[in-house]
Amino acid sequence: MPTLSGKPWGVLPPHLGKITEHFTFLESVCRCGCGRLASVEATVKTAHWLEVIRTRFGVRPVVISSWTRCPWHNRRVGGATKSEHMKSRAVDFNVKGLPPQQVQTELREARDVLRIGGLGRYHSWTHVDRGPKRDWEGP
Numbered sequence: 001m002p003t004l005s006g007k008p009w010g011v012l013p014p015h016l017g018k019i020t021e022h023f024t025f026l027e028s029v030c031r032c033g034c035g036r037l038a039s040v041e042a043t044v045k046t047a048h049w050l051e052v053i054r055t056r057f058g059v060r061p062v063v064i065s066s067w068t069r070c071p072w073h074n075r076r077v078g079g080a081t082k083s084e085h086m087k088s089r090a091v092d093f094n095v096k097g098l099p100p101q102q103v104q105t106e107l108r109e110a111r112d113v114l115r116i117g118g119l120g121r122y123h124s125w126t127h128v129d130r131g132p133k134r135d136w137e138g139p
């Protein structure tokens, strides 16, 4: 996303392969086509945090639909003005084989130990982020 200064937003990942055992830079980059991250450091921290969340659901794959969003993409999809997605600190996801409602019940109970800040409960996905503690329900 070009900014007024002409500089693109964020940074490119060092590669598209694994960050941790189960998460890759390919999954983490903005999907508007810009392929960028807020920062490599924030993305790596989020991946390690996701690994711990993942263990709550056994060996089931965690399927991510949105991780980083550049400001342009965030606006286009109707994201919050200060969305943690624009810091590479938020993830929308599903756990393969589990209804989102079951994922959300589990995460609500474990949110403090998992250090989940924002927990968004949507009908067909779950949002988690590393920002301040907030809860909301979406369509």
Ligand SMILES: [Zn+2]
Binding pocket: 001, 030, 031, 032, 033, 034, 035, 036, 069, 070, 072, 073
């Ligand atoms: Zn983008």
